[in-house]
Each structure stands twice: as structure tokens, then as C-alpha cells.
Amino acid sequence: MGKILMLGSNGQIGTVLAGALRMKYGRDQIICSDIRQPISPEGIFLKLDVLDKDSIAKVIDDHGVDQIYHLAAILSASGEKNPLLTWQINMQGLLNVLELGVEKKIKKIFFPSSIAIYGPSTPKVRTPQFGSFMPTTVYGISKITGEMWCEYYHKRFGLDVRSIRYPGVIGWQSLPEGGTTDYAVEIFHGALKSKSYNCFLKENTRLPMIYMDDVIRATIELMEADGKRLRLRSGYNLVGMSFTPKEIAEEIKKHIPDFKIEYNPDFRQNIAESWTESINDQEAKDDWDWKPQYDLAAMTSDMLKMLKDKV
Ligand code: SER
Numbered sequence: 001m002g003k004i005l006m007l008g009s010n011g012q013i014g015t016v017l018a019g020a021l022r023m024k025y026g027r028d029q030i031i032c033s034d035i036r037q038p039i040s041p042e043g044i045f046l047k048l049d050v051l052d053k054d055s056i057a058k059v060i061d062d063h064g065v066d067q068i069y070h071l072a073a074i075l076s077a078s079g080e081k082n083p084l085l086t087w088q089i090n091m092q093g094l095l096n097v098l099e100l101g102v103e104k105k106i107k108k109i110f111f112p113s114s115i116a117i118y119g120p121s122t123p124k125v126r127t128p129q130f131g132s133f134m135p136t137t138v139y140g141i142s143k144i145t146g147e148m149w150c151e152y153y154h155k156r157f158g159l160d161v162r163s164i165r166y167p168g169v170i171g172w173q174s175l176p177e178g179g180t181t182d183y184a185v186e187i188f189h190g191a192l193k194s195k196s197y198n199c200f201l202k203e204n205t206r207l208p209m210i211y212m213d214d215v216i217r218a219t220i221e222l223m224e225a226d227g228k229r230l231r232l233r234s235g236y237n238l239v240g241m242s243f244t245p246k247e248i249a250e251e252i253k254k255h256i257p258d259f260k261i262e263y264n265p266d267f268r269q270n271i272a273e274s275w276t277e278s279i280n281d282q283e284a285k286d287d288w289d290w291k292p293q294y295d296l297a298a299m300t301s302d303m304l305k306m307l308k309d310k311v
Contacts, residue, residue, distance in 0.1 A: 016212055050089060066106055066107045070109060073143075091142050119134040136271070162223060162230065163233070163236065193311055200266045211302070218284075237283060
């Protein structure tokens with residue numbers, strides 16, 4: 001087996017996924033990389049900029065890389081502060097990976113898409129795999145365009161690209177940065193540190209979410225699935241649960257009865273309202289036997305248990 005290169009390994013998902021891949025395939029099989037040195041690197045780490053295609057090519061050659069997990073991106077809320085830089089990093093970064101995929105005969109590529117591809121014209125409830133996707137954020141535009149490029153490279157060059165539309169990801173191991181669904185992680189830190197949380201979304205804003213354990217399992221299962229069964233090379237719809245800030249606060253109160261939440265919505269409210277509330281992920285179930293394990297209650301009790309010592 002060749003090596004796996006992960007681009008953007010310092011992020012919320014990369015941090016955890018890299019550990020899971022090291023456990024599965026062996027410590028030295030995974031090459032982590034990011035634009036910045038991580039605070040406490042584990043395993044092999046190389047500093048890499050996704051816009052520097054030549055340096056990525058050299059790493060592929062030098063280390064015998066045959067799979068790439070391309071996780072580097074600027075998320076929804078941060079992206080709105082610098083739209084053109086976000087487009088450049090999210091889009092050119094992906095095109096560099098796809099081009100190298102063809103040039104270097106990479107066997108498999110993973111590209112994360114997002115619920116940010118949905119927009120005001122998308123059906124809000126049980127959002128189907130196909131529909132009207134007109135996102136309002138530059139992050140969302142880059143992800144839906146990215147999905148189309150993945151599909152194109154698969155059809156045109158036979159590149160084995162696989163992708164999931166991640167909902168908001170909740171985990172105790174790492175902190176998200178610059179996203180709109182970040183509140184669902186921050187709320188647990190607030191609950192354990194001060195029994196309070198000041199939420200930047202309104203109480204009834206329903207969004208699709210998923211627990212980190214399910215994210216890691218889904219990603220590895222998709223990457224290991226029989227390619228012949230995969231009908232989609234754009235992103236697969238995927239969901240674990242769906243809730244509002246008020247509902248997660250109520251769930252936390254079952255464990256911490258004097259937990260208090262306040263609502264002070266900011267610009268992220270508009271982003272959240274442009275997305276959808278719940279998702280139909282039947283294609284993922286049909287094509288690679290996807291099945292979530294965590295609902296709101298199971299996720300909340302695991303988060304509080306695991307985060308308690310850390311906080
Ligand atoms: N978690 C992401 C965000 O909020 C959605 O993919 O931007």
C-alpha cells in the first residue's frame with residue numbers, strides 16, 4: 001500500500017481523522033500537512049500550502065503517496081470576510097489536487113463537501129440529493145463547484161474521487177474554526193466551564209449535524225467502499241441528527257440542570273437560515289451502507305463525558 005497524504009490536517013476533522021487513519025493503516029503510512037506547524041504534531045508532519053502544486057508533487061514522489069485526503073478549506077463564516085482569498089484557496093487548492101491526481105496516478109482522493117452548498121431555493125426539510133443548489137456564501141459556492149469538478153475528473157479521466165456533504169460536525173477532540181455550526185461545539189465548552197453559553201444563532205434555527213465518531217466512520221467507510229457501487233462522485237448527502245440551539249440546550253440541562261443559554265444572533269444567522277434543516281441521505285445508505293449511530297441524546301452524553309477532563 002502507498003502512503004496517504006492529508007492536506008489541511010490541523011483542522012477540526014483532520015486532527016481526528018489523521019489519528020483514526022494512523023490506527024487503521026499504521027503510523028508511518030499517513031503524512032499530515034497543513035500551512036502551519038501543529039502545536040503538538042503526532043506522526044509524520046510536513047508544512048504544505050495547497051496553492052503550491054510543485055511542493056505537493058514533490059511530497060507525492062518522495063513518499064510514494066497514492067491516496068489524498070484534501071481537507072484544506074476556509075469555512076463559511078471566515079470565508080465571508082475574504083471572499084476572493086477563500087475562492088482561491090478552496091478552488092485552486094482542489095484543482096491542484098485533481099490535476100496531481102491525474103498526473104501522478106493517485107488511486108483515491110477524498111474531498112469534503114458541505115451543507116453550505118444548499119441555498120434559499122433548496123427544499124429545507126429532508127433535503128434530497130439532487131435539487132436547486134444556489135448557495136449564498138463563497139464557501140458554499142466553492143463546495144458545489146468543487147463537487148462538479150470532482151464529478152468531471154471522474155468522468156473525463158477516471159479519477160477515483162469520493163466526497164461527502166458534511167453537516168455541522170460535533171466533537172470533543174478538536175475545535176472548529178470559522179464555521180456557522182461551530183456553536184454546537186462551543187456550547188459544550190461553555191456548559192462545562194461556566195454553565196452558560198451566549199449563542200450567535202436564534203433559538204429555533206434548525207440545522208443538520210453529526211457526531212465526530214460517525215463522521216470518521218462514514219469517511220473511512222466511503223473510502224473503502226467498492227467503487228463500482230458508488231453512483232455519485234459529487235458529494236453524498238449525509239446526516240446524523242438535526243436540532244435547534246434551544247433543543248441542544250434542553251438536552252444539556254438534563255445533565256447540568258442550572259445551564260443557562262442566551263441568544264445574541266450575529267451575521268452567521270443569515271448563513272444558517274440559507275441552509276436546510278434536515279437531510280435525506282438515502283443514496284449514502286443505498287450505495288455504501290451508511291448508518292449513523294449517534295442521535296442528540298447519545299451525542300450530548302458522550303460529549304459531556306469526554307470533554308469533562310479536557311475542560
Ligand atoms: N461546519 C461548516 C460551517 O459551518 C459547514 O460545512 O461552515
